[in-house]
Amino acid sequence: MSEPILSCRGLTKRFPGVVALDGVDFFARPGEVHALMGENGAGKSTLIKALTGVHPRDAGEAVLAGKSIHPRSPREAEAAGISTVYQEVNLIPDLSVAENICLGRQETTLGFIRWGAIRERASAALARLGVAVDVDKTLSDCSIAIQQLVAIARATDISARVLILDEPTSSLDDSEVEELFTVVRRLRDEGWAIIFVSHFLDQVYALADRITVLRNGKLVGEFLAAELPRLQLVAHMMGRSINEVEALQHREPPARPAGEPLVSVRGFGRRASVRPLDLEVRRGEVLGLAGLLGSGRTEVARLLFGLDRADSGEMHVEGKPAAMRSPQASLRARFALTPEDRKSQAILPNLTVRENLIIALQARRGIWRKIPRQEQDRLVSQFTRALGIKTSSPEQLIRNLSGGNQQKVILARWLATEPRLLLLDEPTRGIDVGAQADIERLLAKLRDEGLAIIFICADTAELARNSQRIAVMRDRAKVAELTGADLNEQAIMRAIAHGDASHPSS
Amino acid sequence: MWIDLVFWAGFAGLLWVNRSRPVFWPLLALGLLLLFNRFTTPGFFDLEIRDGRLYGSLVDVINQGSKVMLLALGMTLVIATGGVDLSVGAIMAIAGAVLAQVVGVAHLSVTVAIVAALAAGLLAGAWNGLLVAGLRIQPIVATLILMVAGRGIAQLITDGQIINFEQPALVFLGNGSLFGLPFTLTLVLAMFIFTALLVRGTALGLFIEAVGDNETASHFTGLSAQRVKFLVYVFAGFCAGLAGLVAASNIKSADANHAGLYLELDAILAVVVGGTALTGGRFQLAGSLVGALLIQTLSTTLYARNVSADIAPVPKAIVILAVCLLQSPVLRGKIARLGRFLPKTKGGAA
Numbered sequence: 001m002s003e004p005i006l007s008c009r010g011l012t013k014r015f016p017g018v019v020a021l022d023g024v025d026f027f028a029r030p031g032e033v034h035a036l037m038g039e040n041g042a043g044k045s046t047l048i049k050a051l052t053g054v055h056p057r058d059a060g061e062a063v064l065a066g067k068s069i070h071p072r073s074p075r076e077a078e079a080a081g082i083s084t085v086y087q088e089v090n091l092i093p094d095l096s097v098a099e100n101i102c103l104g105r106q107e108t109t110l111g112f113i114r115w116g117a118i119r120e121r122a123s124a125a126l127a128r129l130g131v132a133v134d135v136d137k138t139l140s141d142c143s144i145a146i147q148q149l150v151a152i153a154r155a156t157d158i159s160a161r162v163l164i165l166d167e168p169t170s171s172l173d174d175s176e177v178e179e180l181f182t183v184v185r186r187l188r189d190e191g192w193a194i195i196f197v198s199h200f201l202d203q204v205y206a207l208a209d210r211i212t213v214l215r216n217g218k219l220v221g222e223f224l225a226a227e228l229p230r231l232q233l234v235a236h237m238m239g240r241s242i243n244e245v246e247a248l249q250h251r252e253p254p255a256r257p258a259g260e261p262l263v264s265v266r267g268f269g270r271r272a273s274v275r276p277l278d279l280e281v282r283r284g285e286v287l288g289l290a291g292l293l294g295s296g297r298t299e300v301a302r303l304l305f306g307l308d309r310a311d312s313g314e315m316h317v318e319g320k321p322a323a324m325r326s327p328q329a330s331l332r333a334r335f336a337l338t339p340e341d342r343k344s345q346a347i348l349p350n351l352t353v354r355e356n357l358i359i360a361l362q363a364r365r366g367i368w369r370k371i372p373r374q375e376q377d378r379l380v381s382q383f384t385r386a387l388g389i390k391t392s393s394p395e396q397l398i399r400n401l402s403g404g405n406q407q408k409v410i411l412a413r414w415l416a417t418e419p420r421l422l423l424l425d426e427p428t429r430g431i432d433v434g435a436q437a438d439i440e441r442l443l444a445k446l447r448d449e450g451l452a453i454i455f456i457c458a459d460t461a462e463l464a465r466n467s468q469r470i471a472v473m474r475d476r477a478k479v480a481e482l483t484g485a486d487l488n489e490q491a492i493m494r495a496i497a498h499g500d501a502s503h504p505s506s
Numbered sequence: 507m508w509i510d511l512v513f514w515a516g517f518a519g520l521l522w523v524n525r526s527r528p529v530f531w532p533l534l535a536l537g538l539l540l541l542f543n544r545f546t547t548p549g550f551f552d553l554e555i556r557d558g559r560l561y562g563s564l565v566d567v568i569n570q571g572s573k574v575m576l577l578a579l580g581m582t583l584v585i586a587t588g589g590v591d592l593s594v595g596a597i598m599a600i601a602g603a604v605l606a607q608v609v610g611v612a613h614l615s616v617t618v619a620i621v622a623a624l625a626a627g628l629l630a631g632a633w634n635g636l637l638v639a640g641l642r643i644q645p646i647v648a649t650l651i652l653m654v655a656g657r658g659i660a661q662l663i664t665d666g667q668i669i670n671f672e673q674p675a676l677v678f679l680g681n682g683s684l685f686g687l688p689f690t691l692t693l694v695l696a697m698f699i700f701t702a703l704l705v706r707g708t709a710l711g712l713f714i715e716a717v718g719d720n721e722t723a724s725h726f727t728g729l730s731a732q733r734v735k736f737l738v739y740v741f742a743g744f745c746a747g748l749a750g751l752v753a754a755s756n757i758k759s760a761d762a763n764h765a766g767l768y769l770e771l772d773a774i775l776a777v778v779v780g781g782t783a784l785t786g787g788r789f790q791l792a793g794s795l796v797g798a799l800l801i802q803t804l805s806t807t808l809y810a811r812n813v814s815a816d817i818a819p820v821p822k823a824i825v826i827l828a829v830c831l832l833q834s835p836v837l838r839g840k841i842a843r844l845g846r847f848l849p850k851t852k853g854g855a856a
Contacts, residue, residue, distance in 0.1 A: 331728035362730040
């Protein structure tokens with residue numbers, strides 16, 4: 001085990017009214033991938049931001065290669081030797097790959113940029129990572145995965161020795177994640193100290209040598225990945241016992257309720273989006289939608305909610321013909337959708353928690369019939385209590401909440417409209433295990449109260465344990481429908497891979 | 507000098523009450539400018555009562571600033587949706603032309619003329635709304651069309667003539683006084699209260715802010731972003747029609763070439779100085795009025811100090827830049843780190 005290149009002791013950061021980081025020790029060693037784990041609000045981002053100078057620390061020390069550092073901006077941190085690749089690629093889409101890698105460090109002669117040198121340097125930086133990309137290509141023409149690799153090439157094209165990867169995989173598919181990991185392992189073997197932040201347990205165990213767990217701004221402990229069982233890690237993050245966590249993971253969904261379907265569609269589809277399919281969902285039932293990214297899962301939800309219009313087939317709601325031509329129509333029919341991309345499609349970042357929560361109900365009532373303020377406050381306090389939304393005040397801006405709490409507000413927004421059909425598109429993506437458990441529990445409760453729920457989720461295990469039926473999508477078509485004993489990960493995987501002969505699609 | 511004392515104590519109180527609101531900064535700038543005038547511009551605070559009405563520089567500020575204040579009310583809502591309306595100056599000219607044509611040429615009643623002029627403003631606003639919300643043309647391009655064409659339309663209405671009118675009711679609109687104060691003050695206040703009720707008494711304000719903050723998310727929520735946008739352009743057209751009435755009344759005639767010229771820029775400036783971000787979202791209705799007052803006070807100050815009209819824009823620009831910088835969170839953060847005494851403001855923009 002090598003000596004740490006970066007040693008932090010007693011790192012503390014206070015924000016008005018909250019200690020976000022409370023005397024945390026953290027060490028990064030060369031040739032190691034060190035995962036930083038914790039629920040939302042545990043202090044991971046604050047620790048990263050303290051290291052990169054976004055939020056300079058209030059107390060404690062950070063020593064990099066024997067020298068104490070006090071970065072006041074990401075640029076200073078980079079100069080000191082700490083490079084960061086952020087969750088959302090923050091490069092410039094309209095510039096070329098080469099320009100993005102060398103931007104701000106261009107070599108010039110008499111003030112003129114030496115384009116040849118820039119191309120060479122960019123190619124070299126990419127070659128070091130074993131990535132083959134045309135450096136003259138415009139960045140926006142590259143896939144997100146390539147953009148992520150370009151960001152890493154940019155971050156490692158300086159003589160830094162510490163690389164921070166802040167949730168680099170949240171928008172990548174499985175093969176892209178593997179490609180990224182190959183690059184990260186290569187950097188690790190070259191002696192980089194890598195700090196890896198991710199919500200995905202599988203990825204952490206696939207990549208990390210060491211795991212540091214934070215909770216409520218405090219250090220829980222530093223562990224070797226090989227010696228820390230998964231369940232123990234989750235228990236550490238949530239601050240609960242292993243037994244409690246086990247209990248959470250073994251819940252049997254009840255049998256499918258009897259009765260007429262609330263919503264049924266036949267031959268329902270849209271050209272270049274979803275091939276005609278049949279689906280039905282009853283009250284008190286969770287229908288899971290499985291499939292890989294791009295398989296048409298989200299498109300089905302869009303069609304059902306009227307964001308796109310179906311150009312074939314028919315829809316019945318409670319046995320009567322219906323058509324969802326717009327989200328407005330869906331709102332009137334008491335449908336609800338929490339979209340996949342919380343940040344761009346759901347939250348109103350600069351409005352308050354209260355305003356975000358009542359907006360759908362208000363939209364249904366229209367412009368002129370304003371919900372009285374007292375009623376708004378009642379709704380907000382009811383739902384913050386029911387869903388356990390953590391916010392300092394209802395008048396807090398929603399962008400200041402953690403991802404899990406934002407998602408709960410979005411759920412509350414729709415529950416306030418008393419929906420009959422709830423479409424949940426990846427409701428647990430990018431949120432911590434605690435909030436995820438809360439949302440799964442809520443799902444079961446709403447189901448038992450008689451809501452019809454369509455649940456879209458990339459995590460097959462999560463899907464299997466929460467659904468009573470699962471429709472499997474592949475290549476924009478429904479290829480199977482699983483029930484009963486087939487509600488397990490293996491069956492879902494099989495259906496995604498082969499379709500399932502015993503349950504032919506209709 | 508007890509009036510002096512009451513005035514400044516009142517202003518200080520106003521600042522204190524608003525100390526944690528975004529309107530604090532433009533209000534502070536206005537206060538400092540008035541204070542500067544109090545000590546260095548002779549006669550700025552002099553008020554005189556002649557024939558039962560007030561005269562003086564302060565009265566001029568309100569009277570002259572009323573048009574920009576009216577425009578700024580509509581512009582605030584447009585900017586809050588993330589748009590902009592460049593055509594309000596031209597709409598003023600159209601409304602003035604309709605007014606003069608109806609009373610001066612068609613010889614119809616004053617009431618009909620006012621209704622027709624306001625309807626022209628509404629119609630022009632609806633045209634902008636149709637382009638922006640219906641055809642999804644970028645607001646700056648969509649409203650540029652009427653900005654360029656509007657004065658031509660006004661010329662067509664008046665057949666290229668400058669039409670004068672003398673009807674006392676129309677002259678009163680822009681020059682009369684009520685309770686000793688300019689009638690335009692009553693008009694602006696009434697319009698302000700009406701707008702505030704319109705946006706805060708209904709859900710319109712929330713919808714405007716939601717659309718300006720994240721249009722995609724608003725759409726997913728079942729909000730009709732296009733309907734909200736259409737409404738704000740219609741409202742801005744109505745405000746411009748009203749301002750056009752005042753402008754025509756000021757000079758007792760319709761001047762298609764000069765009525766409201768460049769006032770769209772002052773209105774945009776007033777909104778921005780007032781603390782509403784050009785990127786949309788949260789808006790500050792009162793801030794926009796203070797912004798308009800600040801701009802007019804600056805103009806009147808420079809006029810009172812005999813600064814030539816040709817170079818007046820330069821000091822004006824410097825003061826406005828200073829106010830914008832004061833609202834910048836980045837700069838305020840730096841100042842706060844030095845001093846740690848400045849009040850924190852929620853929202854606000856530069």
